[in-house]
Amino acid sequence: MTVGTASKKHSSPPDVTRMERLLLERDEEPLTDLVAQEITEMGIRGPFLDVGAGTGVWVAMVERAGETACGVDVLRSVLSEGRKRYGLATLVLGDGSRLPFQDGAFRWVQLREVIEHVDHPRGAALLSELRRVCAPEGTLRLTTPNRLKYAAPSRQIGRAWAGLSGRPDDLAHVHEYWPWELRRALSEAGFRIDSLRYRAPNRYVPLRCLSAGIDIRATRAP
Secondary structure, three states, rough: OOOOOOOOOOOOOOOOOHHHHHHHHOOHHHHHHHHHHHHHHHOOHHHHHHOOOOOOHHHHHHOOOOEEEEEEEEHHHHHHHHHHHHHOOOOEEOOOOOOOOOOEEEEEEEEOOOOOOOOOOHHHHHHHHHHHHHHEEEEEEEEEEEEEHHHHOOOOHHHHHHHHOOEEEEEEOOOOOOHHHHHHHHHHOEEEEEEEEOOOOOOOOOHHHHOOEEEEEEEEEO
């Protein structure tokens, strides 16, 4: 399949949500090299599934690397834009908790900045479904905001207390996870964590556990 090049300027229809608008209008051309580099560094092998794929930049770059890839998202307009930008035919409209794929169909599954947009029970259902479609000993890559970031002393007290109490800065986030909570959720879903890294450290308080994001690589347990 031919992967096209993302154009520099995009527009969105007037009736889309804020999240859709951000994805539709984002210039992804600067991202492609960074994504391709990360794919190489992580050693991603297909079949690859990206849940919450957006316009499919990860799918496009995995395919460019010669691997089979597929993306799923709930936003029809964003998937349509991705098909135009990258020439992708493997973007599927669907809910991550009810994936239209066979058991064990993918060697690598990715959930990048998605799980925080649903409540805890739906998050558990999402992880369970990812385990179902992940091949035995296959890999899950998950990134999400780190709820501990609100404990950084550099934050305003009111906003810090709100975040720690479960009211995130980003109104689109339904449930942000504590690191230990995420470990437990993955274990209960049937994944074994291989690595947990903290991303985007606080520049004022260089404690990694207070970084803005969590990046996990896990293996599907037998």
